[in-house]
Amino acid sequence: xxxxxxxxxxxxxxxxxxxxxxxxxxxxxxxxxxxxxxxxxxxxxxxxxxxxxxxxxxxxxxxxxxxxxxxxxxxxxxxxxxxxxxxxxxxxxxx
Amino acid sequence: xxxxxxxxxxxxxxxxxxxxxxxxxxxxxxxxxxxxxxxxxxxxxxxxxxxxxxxxxxxxxxxxxxxxxxxxxxxxxxxxxxxxxxxxxxxxxxxxxxxxxxxxxxxxxxxxxxxxxxxxxxxxxxxxxxxxxxxxxxxxxxxxxxxxxxxxxxxxxxxxxxxxxxxxxxxxxxxxxxxxxxxxxxxxxxxxxxxxxxxxxxxxxxxxxxxxxxxxxxxxxxxxxxxxxxxxxxxxxxxxxxxxxxxxxxxxxxxxxxxxxxxxxxxxxxxxxxxxxxxxxxxxxxxxxxxxxxxxxxxxxxxxxxxxxxxxxxxxxxxxxxxxxxxxxxxxxxxxxxxxxxxxxxxxxxxxxxxxxxxxxxxxxxxxxxxxxxxxxxxxxxxxxxxxxxxxxxxxxxxxxxxxxxxxxxxxxxxxxxxxxxxxxxxxxxxxxxxxxxxxxxxxxxxxxx
Numbered sequence: 001x002x003x004x005x006x007x008x009x010x011x012x013x014x015x016x017x018x019x020x021x022x023x024x025x026x027x028x029x030x031x032x033x034x035x036x037x038x039x040x041x042x043x044x045x046x047x048x049x050x051x052x053x054x055x056x057x058x059x060x061x062x063x064x065x066x067x068x069x070x071x072x073x074x075x076x077x078x079x080x081x082x083x084x085x086x087x088x089x090x091x092x093x094x095x
Numbered sequence: 096x097x098x099x100x101x102x103x104x105x106x107x108x109x110x111x112x113x114x115x116x117x118x119x120x121x122x123x124x125x126x127x128x129x130x131x132x133x134x135x136x137x138x139x140x141x142x143x144x145x146x147x148x149x150x151x152x153x154x155x156x157x158x159x160x161x162x163x164x165x166x167x168x169x170x171x172x173x174x175x176x177x178x179x180x181x182x183x184x185x186x187x188x189x190x191x192x193x194x195x196x197x198x199x200x201x202x203x204x205x206x207x208x209x210x211x212x213x214x215x216x217x218x219x220x221x222x223x224x225x226x227x228x229x230x231x232x233x234x235x236x237x238x239x240x241x242x243x244x245x246x247x248x249x250x251x252x253x254x255x256x257x258x259x260x261x262x263x264x265x266x267x268x269x270x271x272x273x274x275x276x277x278x279x280x281x282x283x284x285x286x287x288x289x290x291x292x293x294x295x296x297x298x299x300x301x302x303x304x305x306x307x308x309x310x311x312x313x314x315x316x317x318x319x320x321x322x323x324x325x326x327x328x329x330x331x332x333x334x335x336x337x338x339x340x341x342x343x344x345x346x347x348x349x350x351x352x353x354x355x356x357x358x359x360x361x362x363x364x365x366x367x368x369x370x371x372x373x374x375x376x377x378x379x380x381x382x383x384x385x386x387x388x389x390x391x392x393x394x395x396x397x398x399x400x401x402x403x404x405x406x407x408x409x410x411x412x413x414x415x416x417x418x419x420x421x422x423x424x425x426x427x428x429x430x431x432x433x434x435x436x437x438x439x440x441x442x443x444x445x446x447x448x449x450x451x452x453x454x455x456x457x458x459x460x461x462x463x464x465x466x467x468x469x470x471x472x473x474x475x476x477x478x479x480x481x482x483x484x485x486x487x488x489x490x491x492x493x494x495x496x497x498x499x500x501x502x503x504x505x506x507x508x509x510x511x512x513x514x515x516x517x518x519x520x521x522x523x524x525x526x527x528x529x530x531x532x533x534x535x536x537x538x539x540x541x542x543x544x545x
Contacts, residue, residue, distance in 0.1 A: 018114070018117075020117075020118050023118075023122070035127065035128055035130075035135070036115065036119055036124075036128060036132055036135070037131040037133070037135020037136065037138075039118070040115055040135060041135045041138060044111065059117075060113050060114060060116070060117035061117045061118070061121075
């Protein structure tokens with residue numbers, strides 16, 4: 001699973017995080033190290049879609065949080081992935 | 096790394112620049128991160144609306160540079176020049192008549208038939224590559240005629256130049272052309288004197304000028320001014336098109352693929368349909384109006400032109416053309432044959448177009464023969480009652496219509512429909528793709544591309 005959008009959504013589902021915190025978290029739970037360009041490319045697209053938004057902060061490192069639309073998108077994607085995984089697992093057991 | 100971050104669009108940097116910089120400070124960047132940032136910046140620029148044009152402009156500039164480079168390699172032509180003039184035995188500056196005679200002489204030297212023999216002559220072996228590629232010799236002769244320039248000099252006489260990719264060959268061709276001009280004039284003078292002595296021994300001989308080479312063929316050291324502008328223009332257009340296409344493909348890959356499919360299908364259909372389009376072939380011949388005994392003077396030309404127009408009305412009338420058409424078993428209309436007086440009026444050209452090149456050539460030959468026969472008949476009629484003139488008319492020593500260029504056999508059609516029809520098909524395909532677009536397609540794609 002290397003889709004940066006899904007990885008960021010999964011990371012922010014735990015709570016607000018800034019860019020570097022997201023990178024560290026994603027590396028920890030998915031074993032994928034997102035590059036700065038890839039991370040901010042995905043963040044830009046997700047902000048435009050209204051899935052995440054920046055939280056006001058005094059720090060240079062701006063944290064991001066999931067919006068309601070982002071949560072729905074994550075739920076839809078995980079449901080769809082869940083369906084795929086269950087099917088794959090069932091078929092593997094049959095063979 | 097800071098410099099790489101500057102590659103992002105300004106609007107993006109204003110919104111995310113500071114936090115992005117903070118992230119770069121936290122990450123210990125290596126070459127992999129650097130490449131990632133550069134890649135991200137380029138992608139952001141392409142997705143950014145104004146970047147669409149920037150990429151096209153960058154590709155256009157690159158195309159222009161490549162085209163300029165290609166023009167430097169492809170378009171190097173050397174021009175050799177020589178100057179000649181007709182000198183009368185009485186001396187003095189050459190008159191207008193002398194220059195006209197020289198121009199008349201040059202026309203026969205630069206005739207298509209003569210140029211074809213120059214192209215294939217072993218020491219010159221011109222346009223060898225094109226001939227190897229199967230380009231017809233008459234097409235190359237026309238091209239060579241376009242590369243030869245003749246102009247009148249202010250001080251009297253003519254200048255001749257030839258442009259070619261090989262400077263030695265350019266020089267050799269001009270040298271050959273000037274030598275032929277001098278020799279042809281000398282041969283013509285000898286023939287005139289011999290005819291004069293034979294048929295008009297009592298009359299004082301005509302004053303005949305000799306052709307002199309005033310300035311020998313130059314060996315050009317540098318190529319002529321490069322014609323880079325058309326190359327650069329094409330490069331710019333191709334680069335811009337490529338840039339726009341690349342940007343559009345990156346933004347909306349599915350829409351571009353769909354349009355490309357429609358365009359390709361349209362182009363193939365157009366190309367196929369072009370084979371059904373009518374093809375016409377044109378054959379052309381040129382005839383000189385000349386006088387073997389004495390050179391034609393400018394003052395004589397008016398009556399010659401008047402007689403030519405009289406003949407034109409007779410030869411090209413409905414009845415005469417119907418007779419020619421009947422002999423060739425075709426329906427020949429007046430608009431199928433065109434006759435044009437040369438400028439200066441030292442001769443005229445006859446051309447005919449039709450679906451069949453062989454038939455067009457036969458038509459031209461028949462019309463030319465009609466002109467020759469009817470003119471000879473009129474010459475004889477004029478000489479009736481004067482035994483001396485009658486002898487000259489019988490031997491065609493008065494004004495004579497003689498072939499300068501035999502009727503060409505058109506190997507290629509006048510217009511090749513393949514490319515224009517393919518272009519029309521391509522355009523219709525593109526329009527079809529736009530018309531068939533689903534509602535809201537652009538919006539959906541825009542979201543997907545994000």
